[in-house]
Amino acid sequence: MSKGKQLWPGDEMAAFFRAHIDRETALDAEAAGRLAAALTKSINRMLVREMPPAPSLVEQPSVAEAPRAPAPAPKRERSSGSGEAFNPYRFSAMVTLAKHGREGLMKSLQEIKSAENLRALAEAQHVPVAPTLKRTDDIRKAIIAGVERRLADRKAAAS
Amino acid sequence: MAVFLAVANRKGGVGKSTVSVMLAHGLAVYGGKRVLLLDLDSQCNASLILMGGHGWNEARKAGKTIADYFYDLFDGIPANAPDYVARNVGDVSMANGKPAPISLVPGSLLLEDIQGELYLKQASQSNVPEIVANRVRGRMESLIRRFEGDYDVVILDCAPGLSFAALAALKTADKVIVPFRPDYVSQLAVDRVAMLIEDMRSLDDLAAMPAEDRRYVCIANYVRNDDRDYMMIEEISLVHPVLETFLPQRNGIANAFDYIGQLRSIDVKYSDGAGDVKELYQEIARLVETVAANKKNEVSVS
Numbered sequence: 001m002s003k004g005k006q007l008w009p010g011d012e013m014a015a016f017f018r019a020h021i022d023r024e025t026a027l028d029a030e031a032a033g034r035l036a037a038a039l040t041k042s043i044n045r046m047l048v049r050e051m052p053p054a055p056s057l058v059e060q061p062s063v064a065e066a067p068r069a070p071a072p073a074p075k076r077e078r079s080s081g082s083g084e085a086f087n088p089y090r091f092s093a094m095v096t097l098a099k100h101g102r103e104g105l106m107k108s109l110q111e112i113k114s115a116e117n118l119r120a121l122a123e124a125q126h127v128p129v130a131p132t133l134k135r136t137d138d139i140r141k142a143i144i145a146g147v148e149r150r151l152a153d154r155k156a157a158a159s
Numbered sequence: 160m161a162v163f164l165a166v167a168n169r170k171g172g173v174g175k176s177t178v179s180v181m182l183a184h185g186l187a188v189y190g191g192k193r194v195l196l197l198d199l200d201s202q203c204n205a206s207l208i209l210m211g212g213h214g215w216n217e218a219r220k221a222g223k224t225i226a227d228y229f230y231d232l233f234d235g236i237p238a239n240a241p242d243y244v245a246r247n248v249g250d251v252s253m254a255n256g257k258p259a260p261i262s263l264v265p266g267s268l269l270l271e272d273i274q275g276e277l278y279l280k281q282a283s284q285s286n287v288p289e290i291v292a293n294r295v296r297g298r299m300e301s302l303i304r305r306f307e308g309d310y311d312v313v314i315l316d317c318a319p320g321l322s323f324a325a326l327a328a329l330k331t332a333d334k335v336i337v338p339f340r341p342d343y344v345s346q347l348a349v350d351r352v353a354m355l356i357e358d359m360r361s362l363d364d365l366a367a368m369p370a371e372d373r374r375y376v377c378i379a380n381y382v383r384n385d386d387r388d389y390m391m392i393e394e395i396s397l398v399h400p401v402l403e404t405f406l407p408q409r410n411g412i413a414n415a416f417d418y419i420g421q422l423r424s425i426d427v428k429y430s431d432g433a434g435d436v437k438e439l440y441q442e443i444a445r446l447v448e449t450v451a452a453n454k455k456n457e458v459s460v461s
Binding site: 012015016019022087089090092094095098099124125126154155157158159 | 347354360361362385387390393394419421423430
């Protein structure tokens with residue numbers, strides 16, 4: 001139970017209450033902030049047995065007094081997959097084929113050693129590979145052919 | 160002289176209206192631009208976001224919607240374009256506490272019906288469907304252009320599909336912003352609308368066109384912070400220019416599109432999405448400046 005996930009973080013809850021208090025009442029900013037913070041605290045306590053929030057979220061009574069800080073945009077970078085679980089999106093087979101041709105794609109696929117991971121990449125990137133193929137080299141060739149079909153299909157759809 | 164930005168995609172549900180409104184807020188608040196938004200979508204989402212249900216209903220009762228505007232002025236009935244404009248709409252304030260300088264020609268549920276009527280009117284003058292369609296679209300285009308002198312930026316929030324109004328907007332636009340979701344269906348939709356904008360017959364021809372010459376640019380919307388979405392964006396970027404800025408799935412953005420009728424700062428309105436609006440503004444502002452400079456040069460040369 002202690003590892004439940006807080007689905008409604010305290011600062012969002014406080015901002016929600018604050019917006020309604022501002023809309024429905026004529027309270028000044030300080031009073032509205034206090035009320036929003038008090039409501040947030042109370043509700044967090046009610047939810048605590050099911051979904052305990054991180055302490056930093058519940059122990060910030062002043063959070064409703066200021067707009068929530070803009071969150072930084074996530075970086076558009078993909079993990080390489082090295083040293084961690086295999087990432088089937090480590091590169092786009094379609095983009096690699098379009099930019100570097102069949103040889104370029106084969107080179108990238110050769111860096112993936114197991115049939116299981118090659119299949120995972122194909123599955124994730126919507127490239128059909130016959131389940132009867134066992135050898136890794138055959139799977140790589142099937143992926144290249146499948147990506148070529150996908151590219152041709154995209155062009156046909158746009159025609 | 161206004162810069163016309165159309166926000167368009169034949170596919171629905173990609174965030175055309177929300178991107179339109181975010182652009183209006185960003186350009187008005189951060190850029191101090193006089194912004195007009197034409198709601199060309201009969202769903203009227205942008206109007207509801209900027210005026211609320213009551214304000215929009217009042218505009219309908221007063222006959223001051225985009226459908227009224229097209230219908231009344233189509234045959235040259237003497238009426239003033241500014242009469243159809245609602246001023247200082249939205250619930251976002253400038254730094255000085257005044258309303259953001261955003262104007263709106265509100266949307267109408269009747270816009271599609273009106274377009275049908277205008278087509279039938281024109282059909283009495285020609286029996287060639289293509290000529291009739293071009294006349295309707297051309298007339299709408301000239302009516303959209305009437306707002307050129309009074310604003311810095313005119314945002315054309317298009318409906319999904321290809322109505323006459325959407326086609327007129329695509330023709331009028333100096334730049335078309337194409338929002339998309341990072342998924343396979345959106346990829347096909349972006350390919351199609353891009354070919355339409357650039358009048359290309361094949362994706363290979365389009366891909367061969369330098370990105371800087373294109374009249375459109377795409378923006379990824381509803382992006383989840385995961386590799387699959389980033390891969391889809393990369394696949395779309397293979398053929399299309401895509402803004403560096405992308406809009407993540409965020410509560411702050413989703414909640415910002417509720418009209419509360421009380422002025423608040425852009426930071427309060429967008430909460431944790433305020434940074435996204437600013438980033439979008441900064442990239443679009445550069446586009447707008449380039450287009451405005453080019454238009455100025457064209458005028459001075461001619």
